[in-house]
Amino acid sequence: MVTAGIDDxxxxxxxxxxxxxxxSLLDSLDSRRSEEKVSSAAAALEALETRSVDCVxxxxxxxxxxxxxxxxxxxxxxxxxxxxLAPREGNGGESLAGDAIAAGVTEYVPADRDASAxxxxxxxxxxxxxxxxxxxxxxxxxxxxxxxxxxxxxxxxTDGRVRxxxxxxxxxxxxxxxxxxDVRGEPFADLPLWNRLEEDRSTIRTAVDRAATGAVVxxxxxxELDRGARxxxxxxxxxxxxxxxxxxxxxxxxxxxxxxxxxxxxxDDSGAVVSLLARANDVTERARLxxxxxxxxxxxxxxxxxxxxxxxxxxxxxxxxxxxxxVHFIFGYTDEEIYEMGTIDDLLGSExxxxxxxEREGVLTNIECTxxxxxxxxxxxxxxxxxxxxxxxxxxxxxRDVTTRKRREEALTALHRTARELLYxxxxxxxxxxxxxxxxxxxxxxxxxxxLFDSDENVLEPVAASPGMNxxxxxxxxxxxxxxxxxxxxxxxGESRFFADVRDAEALADPTTDIxxxxxxxxxxxxVFLAGSSERDAFDAVDRELTDLLAATAEAALDRVERERSxxxxxRELKRQNRRLTRLDRINEIIREIDAAxxxxxxxxxxxxxxxxxxxxxxxxxxxxxxxTDAPGERLExxxxxxTGRGRDxxxxxxxxxxxxxxxxxxxxxxxxxxxxxxxxxGLREEPWRSAALSREYQSVAGVPLxxxxxxxGVLAVYADRPDxxxxxxxxxxxxxGETIASAIAAVERKRALLTDSRTRLEFDVGDDGFVFSRLxxxxxxxxxxxxxxxxxxxGAAVFATVEGAPADAVVAAATDxxxxxGARAVGAGDGETEAEATDDHGGTVLLELAPPFLALRLxxxxxxxxxxxxxxxxxRVVVDVPPTVDAGNSVDVVSNAFDDVDLHAKRxxxxxxxxxxxxxxxxxxxxxxxEVVQLAYYGGYFESPREQSGEEMADxxxxxxxxxxxxxxxxxxxxxxLLFDELGLPANAAPGVE
Numbered sequence: 001m002v003t004a005g006i007d008d009x010x011x012x013x014x015x016x017x018x019x020x021x022x023x024s025l026l027d028s029l030d031s032r033r034s035e036e037k038v039s040s041a042a043a044a045l046e047a048l049e050t051r052s053v054d055c056v057x058x059x060x061x062x063x064x065x066x067x068x069x070x071x072x073x074x075x076x077x078x079x080x081x082x083x084x085l086a087p088r089e090g091n092g093g094e095s096l097a098g099d100a101i102a103a104g105v106t107e108y109v110p111a112d113r114d115a116s117a118x119x120x121x122x123x124x125x126x127x128x129x130x131x132x133x134x135x136x137x138x139x140x141x142x143x144x145x146x147x148x149x150x151x152x153x154x155x156x157x158t159d160g161r162v163r164x165x166x167x168x169x170x171x172x173x174x175x176x177x178x179x180x181x182d183v184r185g186e187p188f189a190d191l192p193l194w195n196r197l198e199e200d201r202s203t204i205r206t207a208v209d210r211a212a213t214g215a216v217v218x219x220x221x222x223x224e225l226d227r228g229a230r231x232x233x234x235x236x237x238x239x240x241x242x243x244x245x246x247x248x249x250x251x252x253x254x255x256x257x258x259x260x261x262x263x264x265x266x267x268d269d270s271g272a273v274v275s276l277l278a279r280a281n282d283v284t285e286r287a288r289l290x291x292x293x294x295x296x297x298x299x300x301x302x303x304x305x306x307x308x309x310x311x312x313x314x315x316x317x318x319x320x321x322x323x324x325x326x327v328h329f330i331f332g333y334t335d336e337e338i339y340e341m342g343t344i345d346d347l348l349g350s351e352x353x354x355x356x357x358x359e360r361e362g363v364l365t366n367i368e369c370t371x372x373x374x375x376x377x378x379x380x381x382x383x384x385x386x387x388x389x390x391x392x393x394x395x396x397x398x399x400r401d402v403t404t405r406k407r408r409e410e411a412l413t414a415l416h417r418t419a420r421e422l423l424y425x426x427x428x429x430x431x432x433x434x435x436x437x438x439x440x441x442x443x444x445x446x447x448x449x450x451x452l453f454d455s456d457e458n459v460l461e462p463v464a465a466s467p468g469m470n471x472x473x474x475x476x477x478x479x480x481x482x483x484x485x486x487x488x489x490x491x492x493x494g495e496s497r498f499f500a501d502v503r504d505a506e507a508l509a510d511p512t513t514d515i516x517x518x519x520x521x522x523x524x525x526x527x528v529f530l531a532g533s534s535e536r537d538a539f540d541a542v543d544r545e546l547t548d549l550l551a552a553t554a555e556a557a558l559d560r561v562e563r564e565r566s567x568x569x570x571x572r573e574l575k576r577q578n579r580r581l582t583r584l585d586r587i588n589e590i591i592r593e594i595d596a597a598x599x600x601x602x603x604x605x606x607x608x609x610x611x612x613x614x615x616x617x618x619x620x621x622x623x624x625x626x627x628x629t630d631a632p633g634e635r636l637e638x639x640x641x642x643x644t645g646r647g648r649d650x651x652x653x654x655x656x657x658x659x660x661x662x663x664x665x666x667x668x669x670x671x672x673x674x675x676x677x678x679x680x681x682x683g684l685r686e687e688p689w690r691s692a693a694l695s696r697e698y699q700s701v702a703g704v705p706l707x708x709x710x711x712x713x714g715v716l717a718v719y720a721d722r723p724d725x726x727x728x729x730x731x732x733x734x735x736x737x738g739e740t741i742a743s744a745i746a747a748v749e750r751k752r753a754l755l756t757d758s759r760t761r762l763e764f765d766v767g768d769d770g771f772v773f774s775r776l777x778x779x780x781x782x783x784x785x786x787x788x789x790x791x792x793x794x795x796g797a798a799v800f801a802t803v804e805g806a807p808a809d810a811v812v813a814a815a816t817d818x819x820x821x822x823g824a825r826a827v828g829a830g831d832g833e834t835e836a837e838a839t840d841d842h843g844g845t846v847l848l849e850l851a852p853p854f855l856a857l858r859l860x861x862x863x864x865x866x867x868x869x870x871x872x873x874x875x876x877r878v879v880v881d882v883p884p885t886v887d888a889g890n891s892v893d894v895v896s897n898a899f900d901d902v903d904l905h906a907k908r909x910x911x912x913x914x915x916x917x918x919x920x921x922x923x924x925x926x927x928x929x930x931x932e933v934v935q936l937a938y939y940g941g942y943f944e945s946p947r948e949q950s951g952e953e954m955a956d957x958x959x960x961x962x963x964x965x966x967x968x969x970x971x972x973x974x975x976x977x978x979l980l981f982d983e984l985g986l987p988a989n990a991a992p993g994v995e
Contacts (some may be wrong), residue, residue, distance in 0.1 A: 010126045011051075015044045015058040015070065022768040026063035041065040045073060046702065054079060055126045056108075057118075060087035060096065067928065068096075071103040082106040082125035082133050086118055144279075152193070156263075156276040158206040160188045163275065166431065169193075188278060198222040198256065211263035211276050219261045220283070249411075309400050313393035318343035321393035330381070330401045332374030344397060347371065353385050358395075364389055368402075380406045404542050407444075411546045414441040415553060428452055428526065431561065432464035435529065435554045440466060442550050443543060445533045447472050447515055449477070450554070451525040453486055460487055460528060472514040472534055487528045490520040496551070497521075498544055500537045519544070521551035526558040587733050590614050594737065598744040602751075605640065607744050611737075612642035615718055622698055622721040624724060625645040626706070626716035627656070629669060634658060636666055643719070646696040654689040662688045665717035668703030672712070674735045675703040679723040693719065700725045704734045708742035711862045711894055716741065744792060749863040749883070759881045761910045762892065766876040767901035772820045773801070773871035779814035782806035782843070786869040796822060797854045801846050807845030815848065823849035855898055862894055878902075881910065925975050933958060933968040942969075 008170040011034040036051070038044050040063045044056065056074060060067040074083060086109040087102045100108045106128055107121035127155045146153045147166050155164040162183045170183065172193040183191065189205040197203070199221050207217040230612050310330050313322035319342070323335040331338070331347065341347060348371055363386045371379050411530065418438040425431045432450035439448030446468035453462040462476030469476070479485045481492065486505050490497050499505055502518035517538025519531045528551040529551045532538070539547065598609030608626040615624040625641030636656040641647050654663050658670045668675040678700050680693045693701065698719040706713040716738055720726070726734070768774065777784045782805040792924050803811050808826035813822035826846050856866035859880060867879040896902050923931070936958060941948025949957075955965040 007936060011036065012052075012055045012057055013038065013047055013053045013313060014043060015039070015041070015056065015062055015067075017059075017061060017063045039063055039069040039203060041073065044070060045077065046180065048074065048078060048081065054129060055082045055084060057084045057086060057122060060085065066101050068099055071105055075104045079104070080136070081131065082129035084109060084118075084121050084125045086121070091984060100991075114660050121545065122950075150281070152280040153190060153463070155266075155276040156188050156208065156278055156436035158273055158276060160212070160276075162186050162188055162191070167278075169280075193223075193280075194528065196224045198224055200212065200980040204261070204851050207261065207263045208276065208278070211265050211278075214265050214267075216262070216264040216274055219263075220287070221259050221261060223257045223259060227545070253360055256284075257282055258284045299870055309398055312338075312344065312347075312397040312399065313388065313390060314344045314395050314397070315392055316394050319343055320344065321391060330373065330379060330399060331371065344395075345840060346398070348381070348383065348399075352383065358385055358387060368511075371399075379403045408542055408546070411442050411444070411542075415546070415549055418442060418550070419553045419557075424552065425557055425561065429463050430556055431554060431557045432527075435550065436464035436466050436469075438469065438609060439529075439550060440708050441532055441991050443531055443546055445531050445532070445543075447532040448524075449530040450527060451476070451478050451491075451530070453481070453525065458482070460491060461621045463527075469530070469532070469867070472532065473510065474513075476530075478512075479748055486518075486520050487530070490522050491528050494522050496544075496548060498539045498547075502532065519547045521547055523551055523558060524555045526562070527557060583727070584733075586620060590620060591733065591737060591740075593617075595740065598740065602745065604745050604748055607741060607748065608640035611716065612640050621718050621725075623650070623696075623719040624717065624718050625651065625665075626714055627665065627669075627963065629658070630711070636669055639714065644696070647719075648694055650696050650698070653692050658694075662687045664701040664703035665715045666703075668717075669707050669715045672705050672707065674705070674731055674738070676724065676731055677701045677725045681723075697721050699723045702726045702731065702734055704738040706738050706742040706745065708739060708746050709858060709861055709894075711742070711746070713742045713745045746862050750860065759865075759883045759910060760903060761906075762880050762882060762895070763906040764878045764880075764895055764899075765903045765905045766878050767903075768876075768897050768899040771871070771876055771899060772818065773869050774876045775818065776811055777871040777876070778873045780806045780810040781873055782811065784811065784869075784871045796849060796851045797857065799848050799850065799856075801848055802843065803846055804843040806843065808846045811846050820851050822851050857892060858898065864894065916951075922976060922979055925979070926972060930972050933960075933965060934972045937965075937969060 014035055014037045016037055017039055036047065038047055039305070042064055043634055044058070044742045047053065048056070058067045058070050062070055065073070067087065070084060071083050073423045074081060083105045084107040085105045087096060089413055097108050097110070106125040109118050109121045109473075145151075149168055151166070152172055153166040154162055154167040154169050157163055162185065165183055165715055172191070188208055189201050192967050194204055203219055203221060210217045259280045261280045263278045263280065266275040267275055308326075308329060310327045311322070311324040312320060312327070314320055320339050325335055327333060327335050327338050333341070338347065345352075348369055352369055353367055358364055363384065365384045367383045367385065369381050369383060371381055375377060379401050380403045382400045384403050385740045386396045386398075388396045388563045390396070415438075418441075421434055421438075422431055425434060429452075432452060436448045436450050439445065448467060449465035449469045452462055452463045453459075454461045458481050460479045461480060462482060465476055469760065479488050479490055486497065486502070499518045499520075500889050501516050502513065503511060503516070515532035518534045519529075519539055521529045521531075529547075531547055574722065593614045594611055597614060598607055601607040601610060612624045612626060615621050621643065623641070623643030623646075625638050625643075625647065627636040627638040629635070630637050635658055637669045638651050638656075641651065656663055656666050658666055658667065664675045664677050677909055680690050680699050680701065682690075684690050684694065693699075698721065700720045700723050702718045704716040704718070706716055716734075718726075718734065766774065769778075773784050773786065780802050780803070785802045786799055801811075810825045812826055815821040824846055826844055855878075859866050863883055865881040867876075869879075878895065891906055902955075926934075933954075937943065937954050942951065942954055951965055951969075952962050955962045958965065
C-alpha cells in the first residue's frame with residue numbers, strides 16, 4: 001500500500017491486475033493522495049472490509065472479475081463508497097458506460113482519457129462520497145432528534161401545513177396512525193393539541209408565519225387539561241397527548257402544562273427556506289422551579305432591602321462583625337461605610353446598656369436611644385441587645401426606627417388636645433382660630449390658615465392665620481369659588497393637594513410667597529385648611545396623614561357647630577310654628593264662634609255686632625269695625641265697632657275717603673282686596689292715620705272686603721296691639737271670613753226680602769248677544785217671554801217661556817246646539833189656541849232646561865228677584881225686584897256684571913201682592929157655579945189621594961153630568977194657574993228669594 005499525504009486525507013484503493021503497466025492508473029493520480037493498490041477483486045473486497053477507503057479506482061479488466069462485476073460486488077456490501085471505472089483502450093465503449101452507470105459507479109472515465117481527466121473524476125467521486133456520508137450523518141442526527149420520545153416534533157410546509165410528525169406528536173393529535181396520515185396537510189395551528197391553549201391559537205399561527213420568514217421563534221404556552229379526560233384508576237392522562245403521571249405529588253393530570261414551542265426554518269443550499277421544523281417540549285417542572293426560584297429570590301431581596309429593622313453584630317471591643325444590608329434605611333450609610341466607621345459606640349452612643357445586666361438577663365429589649373443619620377437628622381430608635389456567638393461576634397443589636405411613630409404619638413397628643421378644645425367651640429370663626437393656632441404643634445410646620453366658605457357671596461373668606469403664615473406669605477386674600485386658585489380648586493374638587501413647591505402650582509394666586517412645601521385640604525362644605533413651610537418637600541407620609549387628621553377634626557367640629565346651629569334654628573322655627581298654630585287655633589276658635597253667631601243672626605246688624613264682638617273678645621284683637629260705602633260711593637261709613645274705648649275716637653279722627661285710600665279699610669274697599677299693614681310705625685310721617693293708630697296702640701291693621709259673588713257688602717277692619725299680627729295664615733282666614741260674613745248678610749237680606757211688601761222694580765235693556773233668551777229669539781225670529789217661574793233641580797233650572805211669532809218647535813230647534821240649554825220641548829199652545837194651531841206661527845209654550853249659572857239664581861243669592869224677561873231679535877228687556885233691605889245701586893252692579901251690554905231703563909217702587917189680595921182676585925174671576933162645584937169637590941174628598949169620592953159621585957151630588965163636573969173643575973184650575981203663573985209670576989218650587 002502506497003500512502004501519500006494530501007490536504008483532505010483522501011485514500012484511493014486502486015485495483016490493478018498483476019503485470020499491468022505499473023504507471024497506467026497510479027501515474028495519472030495526484031501524488032499527494034493516499035493510494036493502495038490491489039491486484040484482484042477479492043483483494044479489493046477484503047481491503048474494503050478492513051480499511052477506510054474514500055474511493056475505489058478500477059479498470060474494466062481485473063484478474064478474477066470484470067470491472068463491472070467488481071462494482072456490483074462492492075455495491076452489495078457498501079452502497080455509498082465512491083467507485084471510479086476507468087477502462088483501458090480497447091475495452092471501453094458506450095455500452096460499457098451505460099452498464100457502469102446502471103451498476104452504480106460514481107464516475108466513468110472513457111478509455112481515451114488523459115491524466116487530468118482521471119484525477120478530476122477521482123476528486124469528484126471522493127467529494128460526492130463525503131457529501132453522501134455527511135447527509136446520511138445529518139439524517140441520522142435529525143432522525144434521532146426528530147424521533148425523541150420526550151419531544152413533540154413536526155415538519156411543516158412554509159405555509160404551516162403539516163408534512164410529517166413524530167410518534168409523540170401523532171399521539172397528541174389523537175391519530176393512531178404512526179405515519180401521521182391523518183394530520184398531513186392540516187394547518188399546524190389547528191391541531192387538536194392546541195385545543196386547550198390558555199393563549200389564543202394566533203400565538204401558534206404567528207410563530208409559524210415568523211419562522212417562514214427565516215426567524216427562529218420560541219413561544220412558551222400553557223395547556224389546560226380536562227380532569228374528565230383522565231383514565232379511571234390512575235395511569236396516564238392522554239388528553240391532548242400530554243402524558244403526566246398521576247399520584248406523584250404536586251403535579252397531577254389536571255394541572256396546567258407548560259410547553260416550550262420552537263419553530264425554526266430549514267434552508268436549502270441557496271439559503272431559501274424550504275420547510276419548517278416545529279418542536280414542543282414539556283417544561284412544566286422547569287417552569288415551576290424557575291417560578292419558585294424567582295419568587296424565593298424576590299422574597300429574599302424584598303425582605304433584605306425593605307426590612308425596617310437593622311441587625312448589627314459586634315465583638316467584645318464593639319467592632320462590627322456583621323452589618324445588615326438595609327442599614328441605609330435608618331442611618332443613610334452603606335454597610336461598607338458602617339464597617340469603616342469604627343465601633344458600635346460611634347453609631348449608637350456609649351453607655352447604651354449595662355453590661356452586667358446583659359450578662360445577667362441575656363437579652364435587653366426596647367432600649368430607647370437617639371442616633372444621627374448621614375444627613376444630620378436625628379432618629380429615635382428602639383434597640384434590642386442579645387448575647388450571641390456568631391463568627392467572632394458576641395453582641396447582636398436589633399435596631400428599629402420609631403422616629404415616625406414617636407412623632408406621630410406627639411402629634412396625636414397635640415391633636416387630641418385640639419379636638420378636646422374644639423368640643424367647646426361655639427362658632428366657625430372660633431374653630432378656625434383654634435386650628436390655625438394648634439397646627440404648628442400638631443404638624444410641626446411654620447404656616448397655617450383657614451378659609452371659610454361664604455355661601456351668600458360664593459367666596460372663600462380668610463378668617464384665621466398663624467404668625468408664620470403672615471410672615472412667609474402675608475395676609476390671605478379672599479377668593480371667589482369660580483376663580484382659578486389653589487384653594488378654590490381644592491374646595492371644588494373636595495380633594496387634598498400637597499405640593500413639594502407650591503410655586504410650581506398652575507393656579508398659584510401669589511407667586512411672591514415664601515412658602516415652598518404646602519398643603520391645601522378641603523374642610524367639607526365649610527372651607528379650606530392651609531399649611532406650609534419655607535422648605536421644599538415638607539410633607540412626608542406622616543405629615544400628610546396628620547394634616548388630613550387635623551382637617552378632618554376641624555371639619556367634624558364645623559359640622560357639629562352647623563348641626564347645633566341648625567337645631568337652634570329648628571327650635572326657633574318650631575317655636576314660631578307653635579306660635580302660629582296657637583294663633584291659628586285662636587283664629588279657628590274665633591271663626592267657630594262667629595259661624596255659630598252668624599247662623600243665629602236674624603239681621604245684618606246682629607251679624608256685624610257678633611263679628612266685632614268675637615274678634616275683640618278675650619284680648620284677641622284690640623279693635624274691629626264694619627263699614628259700608630255711602631250712597632255717593634265716596635267714603636266708608638262705620639256701622640258697627642267693638643274693642644277698646646279709643647276705637648270710636650280713631651274713627652272720628654281719620655279720613656275714610658275712598659279717593660285717598662290711605663287708611664287700610666278704605667284701601668280694601670277701593671281695591672276689593674285684603675289690605676294688611678304689618679307695622680303701623682313704618683312711614684309714620686307719611687300718612688296721618690298711622691300716628692292716629694299708633695297713639696291708640698294699634699300697631700298692625702288688616703282691612704278685609706266683605707264680598708260675595710262679586711257683590712260688595714262693606715269692609716271689615718281689624719286692629720292688633722302688636723306688629724306682624726297678621727301672617728299669611730291669618731290673612732287667608734280673614735279673607736275667607738269676609739266671604740262668610742258677606743254670604744250671611746246676603747242670606748238675611750234674602751230672608752227679609754221675602755217678608756217685605758214693597759220693593760224697587762228695575763227694568764234693564766240688554767243688548768248682549770250671548771244672553772240665552774236673546775239668542776233663541778234671534779234664531780227662531782220670535783218674541784220669547786219669561787215671567788219668573790223657575791223650577792230648580794240638581795243640574796240647573798227649568799223655566800216655562802211663552803213663544804210669540806213663531807211655532808214653539810222652532811224655539812226647540814234653535815236651542816239644540818246651545819251649550820247654555822241642556823234640553824227644550826214644546827209643552828202647550830197659546831191662549832185660546834188648540835194643539836194643532838200651536839204648530840203654525842201663532843206661538844206656544846216651551847220648557848227650557850238651563851245649565852248653571854242662571855241669572856235668576858245669581859240674583860236670588862243677593863235678595864234680588866228676577867221678575868220677567870222678554871227677548872226679541874233686536875234685544876231683551878229684563879225686570880228685577882229689589883227689596884228695600886238691599887242696596888239698589890249694588891243690585892244694578894250685579895245685573896251689569898252679568899251682561900256685556902246693559903242699560904237701566906226704568907226704576908220704580910211696587911207693592912207685593914198679599915194672600916188676601918190673591919183670594920179676592922180669584923173669587924172675582926170664578927162664577928158662583930164654579931165656586932160651588934170646586935168647594936164641594938174639595939170638601940167631598942175629590943182632591944185627596946186616594947179619592948174619597950169619584951167624579952161621577954160628585955156629579956150625582958150636584959145633579960149635573962160627569963162631563964159638566966169635569967169641565968167646571970178644569971176651568972177653576974186654569975184660572976188659578978193663570979193667576980199664579982202668568983199674572984203674579986209666582987214660581988213653582990221656587991228657591992228662597994225667587995218669587
